[in-house]
Amino acid sequence: MKRIFILALALCLISTGSVFAAGKTVRIGLMGPMTGPWASEGQEMKQVLDLLAEDINKAGGINGMQVEVIAEDDAGDPRTAALASQRLSTRDVVAVVGTYGSSVTEATQTIYDESEIIQVANGSTAVRLSEKGLNFFFRTCPRDDEQGRVAAQTIKKLAYKNVAILHDNTTYAKGLANEAKALLVKEKDIKIVFFDALTPGERDYNTLLTKLKGSKPDVVFFTGYYPEAGLLLRQKRELGFTAPFIGGDATNHPDLVKIAGVEAAKDFYFLSAPLPKDLPSAEATSFVKGFEAKYGNSPNSIYAVLAGDGFRVVVEAIKNAKSVKSNDIAKYLHTKLTDFPGLTGTISFNEKGDRVGDVYRVYRVDAAGNFILQP
Amino acid sequence: MEQFFQQLTNGLAVGGIYALIALGYTMVYGVMKLINFAHGDLFTLGSYLGLSLLTSLALTENIGAFMGVIALAILVMALVGIVGVVLERAAYRPLRESPRLSAVVSALGASIVLSNGIMLIYGAKYLFYPQNILPSMTIPIFGLPVPLMRIIILVTSLVMMAALYLFIQKTTIGTAIRAAAIDQGAARLMGINVDMVIMMVFMIGPALGGAAGLMVGLYYGNINFTMGWVYGLKAFTAAILGGIGNIPGAMVGGILLGVIESLGAAYISLAWKDAIAFFVLILILIVRPTGLLGERVAEKV
Numbered sequence: 001m002k003r004i005f006i007l008a009l010a011l012c013l014i015s016t017g018s019v020f021a022a023g024k025t026v027r028i029g030l031m032g033p034m035t036g037p038w039a040s041e042g043q044e045m046k047q048v049l050d051l052l053a054e055d056i057n058k059a060g061g062i063n064g065m066q067v068e069v070i071a072e073d074d075a076g077d078p079r080t081a082a083l084a085s086q087r088l089s090t091r092d093v094v095a096v097v098g099t100y101g102s103s104v105t106e107a108t109q110t111i112y113d114e115s116e117i118i119q120v121a122n123g124s125t126a127v128r129l130s131e132k133g134l135n136f137f138f139r140t141c142p143r144d145d146e147q148g149r150v151a152a153q154t155i156k157k158l159a160y161k162n163v164a165i166l167h168d169n170t171t172y173a174k175g176l177a178n179e180a181k182a183l184l185v186k187e188k189d190i191k192i193v194f195f196d197a198l199t200p201g202e203r204d205y206n207t208l209l210t211k212l213k214g215s216k217p218d219v220v221f222f223t224g225y226y227p228e229a230g231l232l233l234r235q236k237r238e239l240g241f242t243a244p245f246i247g248g249d250a251t252n253h254p255d256l257v258k259i260a261g262v263e264a265a266k267d268f269y270f271l272s273a274p275l276p277k278d279l280p281s282a283e284a285t286s287f288v289k290g291f292e293a294k295y296g297n298s299p300n301s302i303y304a305v306l307a308g309d310g311f312r313v314v315v316e317a318i319k320n321a322k323s324v325k326s327n328d329i330a331k332y333l334h335t336k337l338t339d340f341p342g343l344t345g346t347i348s349f350n351e352k353g354d355r356v357g358d359v360y361r362v363y364r365v366d367a368a369g370n371f372i373l374q375p
Numbered sequence: 376m377e378q379f380f381q382q383l384t385n386g387l388a389v390g391g392i393y394a395l396i397a398l399g400y401t402m403v404y405g406v407m408k409l410i411n412f413a414h415g416d417l418f419t420l421g422s423y424l425g426l427s428l429l430t431s432l433a434l435t436e437n438i439g440a441f442m443g444v445i446a447l448a449i450l451v452m453a454l455v456g457i458v459g460v461v462l463e464r465a466a467y468r469p470l471r472e473s474p475r476l477s478a479v480v481s482a483l484g485a486s487i488v489l490s491n492g493i494m495l496i497y498g499a500k501y502l503f504y505p506q507n508i509l510p511s512m513t514i515p516i517f518g519l520p521v522p523l524m525r526i527i528i529l530v531t532s533l534v535m536m537a538a539l540y541l542f543i544q545k546t547t548i549g550t551a552i553r554a555a556a557i558d559q560g561a562a563r564l565m566g567i568n569v570d571m572v573i574m575m576v577f578m579i580g581p582a583l584g585g586a587a588g589l590m591v592g593l594y595y596g597n598i599n600f601t602m603g604w605v606y607g608l609k610a611f612t613a614a615i616l617g618g619i620g621n622i623p624g625a626m627v628g629g630i631l632l633g634v635i636e637s638l639g640a641a642y643i644s645l646a647w648k649d650a651i652a653f654f655v656l657i658l659i660l661i662v663r664p665t666g667l668l669g670e671r672v673a674e675k676v
Contacts, residue, residue: 035491037601039499169646197646201605203595206385207637208645214378227501227597234596238511238522258503259597 026065026324028053028314029088029096029117031108032307033076037201037227040255041100044304045122046071049097049311051294052287062319069311074099078107089115094324097310100303102126103171109137116326118333120310123303125249126175130352136330138353140309140342141273142360144172147249148179150271150360151221154246155180156187158269164194164217164243166208168224173197176223176248193217200224205232206239213241223248229268230259237264246270249360254300257369268365269374273302273344278361278373284343302344309342316340380519382641383634388525390633391532395587396610397617397625398539399580405556405620406576408475412482413462414584415607416489419600421455421585422592423497426504435508444509444593448586455585456578462489463577468570486607493600501599504592524594531590535583536626543622548575556620616656618669627667632656 030049032042046069053067061067072088074081081099085108088096095118099105105124112119113134121129121139125147130137155163163184167177174197184190194215198208209232212220220243222229229251236245237260247256247270257265276288276299287308291299299305313333318324321332334353339346348356362374396418403411428450429435435443466485470478509527513520543549554562555572563569591606592598609632617628632652639651659667 035494035499037599039494040501043499196644199646199649201601203591203602203606204385204389206388207382207640207648210378210381210385211641211645227599230597231595238513240520255501255597259501261506261596 024061024065025068026062026318027068027070027091027093028311029091029093029098030069030071030307030311031074031081031084031088031096031098032071033100033104034071034073036075036077036080038076038100038225041123041301041303042073042076044299044301045098045100045307047295048291048299048304048308051291052308052311052315055290056315062315063322067315074104074108076101076104078104081105082107082111084108085111089117093117094318094326095120095314095329097307097314098122099124101170101172102129102175105129106171109134112136118314118326118329120314122307122310123250124172126171127179128175130354134353136326138310138313138333138349138355140306140313140344140347140355141249141303142355144176145179147176147271147360148183150362151176151180151246151248152183152187154269154271154362155184155190155219155221158219160219161189162191162193162216162218164212164215164220165192166194166212166220166222166224167197168200168228169197170200170224172250173223173225173248177221180221180223194220198224198228200228202228203231205235208232209236209239209241213239213243217243219243220245221248222246222251225250226253226256227259229270230256230265233260233264233268237261244269249273249302252302252363252371254371257365262367262369265365265369266367270363270365270371271360272363273306273359274361274373275302275363275371276305276343279343279345281341281343281345283341287343305343309344309347312342313337313340313347377519378641379638380517382637384516384519384521384525386634386637387529387630388633389637390613390630391529392587392591392606392629393610393613393633394626394629395532395535395590396584396606397613397629398536398622399584400611400614401617401619401622401625402552402576402580404614405622406552406559406573407467407478409467409478410482410611411580412479412607413466413485413489414580415603415610416486416493417455417459417462417581417603418584418588418591418606419493419598419603420458420489421451421581421588422598422602423493423502423588423600424454424585425451425589425592426502426598429504429508440509448589451585451589452582455588456582459577459581460574462581463573467577468573490600490603497600499600501597504596504598506596508593528590528594531586535586536622539579539583540622542579548572552576612653612656615666616659618663618666621666621668624666624668631667 032045034042049069053069057066072084074084081104097120100123102124105121118136125144165177167173229247249272251270252272276284317329317332321328338348350356363371366372399414466481512523551567555569613628613632614625617624635655636652640648
């Protein structure tokens with residue numbers, strides 16, 4: 001008897017679920033690190049999506065349908081992410097935005113692909129994610145081979161000879177380090193004097209810095225994330241180690257300066273998609289204004305803004321393809337969406353689902369801790 | 376050679392903190408045969424409470440930098456000690472008679488509750504200690520510039536460990552703690568209030584962990600709610616390395632682990648730093664299964 005009751009209850013739930021989807025709501029999932037070491041990224045991703053969805057719903061929704069954002073926590077951890085993606089794929093979402101780390105995204109790609117759900121990653125830049133021929137995978141961030149190219153070009157332009165490369169063994173950081181290394185070894189007058197990985201999540205990197213200092217580099221290219229970058233800068237200053245540091249796009253976060261301290265962060269270079277403040281487009285300006293009005297501060301993380309772009313391209317595709325079917329949306333994104341005015345610049349996707357175009361910029365931290373766009 | 380000494384000081388500074396946290400694991404294990412997995416999060420709590428008190432009471436501005444930090448340390452240790460006692464009441468005492476596994480699961484649960492509680496109260500973002508509370512100067516030792524803060528950390532750790540050792544060896548309460556560690560039933564028959572002993576243990580261990588948290592916050596400048604995990608794991612390893620349940624063992628294990636990590640990373644491989652440290656741990660456990668200073672205790676039947 002009890003079993004029949006549970007079965008009936010389950011059926012009821014399933015049917016109400018599908019009625020919802022067919023009715024007036026479009027559900028878009030958000031998978032992000034709401035807890036765990038990158039929780040600040042994930043929580044801001046949610047803030048951005050909530051704000052955008054609110055605006056769309058106020059303006060009448062997508063073709064008359066209201067948008068509902070369903071957030072799941074991946075904790076910045078591949079195993080948790082696999083569970084989160086399974087939960088999302090049972091909840092009638094049309095598309096999922098996220099997530100931040102490449103190794104985390106990788107754990108969920110096939111799950112979404114098998115459930116025929118569009119996935120738009122916002123911070124996962126590892127090259128191989130889009131080399132698998134997955135029809136429903138897109139990303140609004142650029143790839144590491146592009147970033148590696150810009151890094152090598154920047155190092156060459158600044159005329160450094162002895163280069164140290166440091167990563168943290170994550171899919172993203174290691175990939176980027178390898179891309180940059182492959183390009184730099186081709187240069188005749190550049191020598192790679194150091195190539196190794198640190199352990200993320202620790203507080204003390206003096207051992208590493210002492211060793212790094214011993215290899216006498218002119219410049220250090222660090223491909224890991226901002227908490228470690230901040231600590232490295234802080235401790236290298238204390239150690240009297242003066243070689244400049246260049247960071248990958250995961251070091252782009254205002255907390256970098258707070259962790260390092262203003263003096264230590266000065267003259268740190270990093271590569272990144274342009275910050276919202278450096279975008280003259282009307283979309284970006286009004287978005288930042290709206291964000292400040294709702295949350296009292298401007299968006300900190302470029303990845304949260306890139307998640308916003310992921311959300312906006314999905315909305316655009318649903319609106320113009322007049323369909324919530326994954327195949328129609330994917331087709332629209334692959335072929336019809338060209339030069340969509342995103343928050344981080346114009347967006348088009350190639351056949352692999354990668355964002356097309358020149359996205360990376362070089363930033364430098366000035367004496368007051370501001371991120372200054374380099375010409 | 377200069378690099379070797381530099382790496383040695385690096386290892387000693389990190390090891391001092393490991394040792395201080397390891398004491399909390401080893402004391403609880405010694406008396407209750409329980410791994411307190413929430414200990415790493417009590418360490419985190421110490422650094423958060425330290426920041427709150429530092430900014431709200433402005434101690435360092437009112438009574439000078441050094442006195443302010445000492446007063447702060449005492450406050451933080453007292454508060455974290457109280458949390459430790461409450462934790463024991465809530466999570467471990469109801470399970471005292473249950474199988475040991477239940478208490479371990481409860482400890483893991485307490486760890487999750489604490490770290491997520493900290494996240495809910497303080498937020499997931501990194502928080503920052505104000506800069507330059509203590510002068511960031513270096514002192515030359517054998518011609519090597521060593522930051523003052525590192526010396527303070529190591530000396531403070533050593534002083535606290537020595538004080539604890541004397542407390543356990545020389546005072547009546549210390550004797551009671553040692554008695555309860557050997558045999559709780561017999562200790563009770565001798566008129567020792569075992570509940571009180573356990574309460575003491577859960578006050579002293581977390582208080583030391585909290586002090587370590589405060590030192591990490593003051594020196595490294597930034598804290599977040601997950602940092603207890605890495606430190607907890609390392610300190611737990613250090614406690615086993617030195618012989619869990621043994622107080623000098625935790626000190627030796629902590630400092631040794633810091634130095635092994637540092638020298639292994641410097642001269643073998645950076646990326647394999649943790650692997651090297653754990654490899655050494657396995658080697659030591661093969662030769663001495665009870666850890667470096669652990670005593671061979673007959674299995675109670």
